[in-house]
Amino acid sequence: MDTPGSQSSLHRANLERVLRAVRMAGSLTQAEIARTTGLSAATVSNIVRELKEVGTVVVTPTSSGGRRARSVSLSADAGIVVGVDFGHSHLRVAVGNLAHRVLAEESEPIDTDASADQGFGRAETLVARLLEQTGFRTDKVIGVGLGVPGPIDGETGALGSTAILPGWTGIAPGRELSSRLGMPVYVDNDANLGALGELVWGAGRGLSDLAYIKVASGVGAGLVISGQIYRGPGGTAGEIGHITLDESGPVCRCGNRGCLETFVGSRHVLNLLASSHGSDLTLSRVVQLAQRGDLGCRRVLADVGRQIGTGVANLCNLLNPRRVILGGDLAEAGDLVLDPIRESVARYAIPSAARQLSVVPGTLGGRAEVLGALALVMSEMGDSGALPATEGRDSQRSVAVVPSGR
Numbered sequence: 001m002d003t004p005g006s007q008s009s010l011h012r013a014n015l016e017r018v019l020r021a022v023r024m025a026g027s028l029t030q031a032e033i034a035r036t037t038g039l040s041a042a043t044v045s046n047i048v049r050e051l052k053e054v055g056t057v058v059v060t061p062t063s064s065g066g067r068r069a070r071s072v073s074l075s076a077d078a079g080i081v082v083g084v085d086f087g088h089s090h091l092r093v094a095v096g097n098l099a100h101r102v103l104a105e106e107s108e109p110i111d112t113d114a115s116a117d118q119g120f121g122r123a124e125t126l127v128a129r130l131l132e133q134t135g136f137r138t139d140k141v142i143g144v145g146l147g148v149p150g151p152i153d154g155e156t157g158a159l160g161s162t163a164i165l166p167g168w169t170g171i172a173p174g175r176e177l178s179s180r181l182g183m184p185v186y187v188d189n190d191a192n193l194g195a196l197g198e199l200v201w202g203a204g205r206g207l208s209d210l211a212y213i214k215v216a217s218g219v220g221a222g223l224v225i226s227g228q229i230y231r232g233p234g235g236t237a238g239e240i241g242h243i244t245l246d247e248s249g250p251v252c253r254c255g256n257r258g259c260l261e262t263f264v265g266s267r268h269v270l271n272l273l274a275s276s277h278g279s280d281l282t283l284s285r286v287v288q289l290a291q292r293g294d295l296g297c298r299r300v301l302a303d304v305g306r307q308i309g310t311g312v313a314n315l316c317n318l319l320n321p322r323r324v325i326l327g328g329d330l331a332e333a334g335d336l337v338l339d340p341i342r343e344s345v346a347r348y349a350i351p352s353a354a355r356q357l358s359v360v361p362g363t364l365g366g367r368a369e370v371l372g373a374l375a376l377v378m379s380e381m382g383d384s385g386a387l388p389a390t391e392g393r394d395s396q397r398s399v400a401v402v403p404s405g406r
Helices: 007-025 030-037 041-053 116-134 173-181 190-201 266-277 283-291 295-319 329-333 335-348 351-356 365-380
Strands: 027-029 057-064 067-074 080-086 090-097 102-109 141-148 185-189 210-215 219-225 228-230 323-327 358-361
Touching (some): 007 027, 007 030, 007 067, 007 365, 030 041, 030 067, 080 116, 080 190, 090 116, 090 365, 102 116, 141 190, 141 365, 190 228, 190 365, 266 283, 266 295, 283 295, 283 329, 283 335, 295 329, 295 351, 323 335
Parallel strands (some): 080 141, 323 358
Antiparallel strands (some): 057 067, 080 090, 090 102, 219 228
């Protein structure tokens, strides 16, 4: 048995450190691995050689800074991950490998009034179909990332109150899906997964501090601090939609008055335009009309942007993120909504925090959450998850896993 501080335990720790760095980046040169892990170039070279010999990583020629280099990524045989995202009106599933390649992806409409049993049944069917399509057996799946539109209780794993899937409140989605699939399931709310998706795959790459704001039926924020999702002890960090803007304002679903969500959520936006544009509008349609020059839609989006900017300014003053990424349908409006956000930030945020902040649209669109679900498995599966012949992996396949730090 390895003892702490022994050469064998130190070697294993270095192996895990290298694997984790490569897993989270998708691929790295050996020089980048050394910078990321703090290990010497010689140590990295020896570890990469060992992992290559057992088939855990593949090494391909590349260039870096005009010089020849070797790119290291996990091999296809290291295992695959599955992402499942339940949204306001969709179910999206993706299958990817540990080299950050999406192998298959599919989305289906879903009735928001459908029961949890129906929703999980459709997810189970879709996962099975994509695994068959990609030709992988279930024993190759390292884990499943699951995104849901509501806060997850850190102690029970149960879904908190949600206006998007009301029939799911109190259900532990991770345990339910794990029991159906017979695989480890890692669960988080959609805003956190959007943040993780943009951090690993999109507009947040290379950053260690950011906030991802998703505006849809509700409003939420995923917070990344020092490269990690911050959830808070109760799993409710980032509920930016419930910042009070007007204590005499409309009653929010949370029971308070004048929350940000009551001024920028899709229901409020569509109600403002119903008398002039009809009752069959969607938020996506409002954005399209605004881009075509519709003055009413442009005015509403500008007002929404200024209100969101007030919430973003509060985030800046508290957390001082480097970047705020706007996701959801509103992100498609571009500067029509981003400029008003920036104006509010400049007005209400501490000047030094505002100067350091960039406000940008997400680059992943509606895929941010399902890609974040894939990244969630990679970040939470454990540092030894991709080591060859890891003991105990099969014994954990029916256990639902809630992300650490909850």
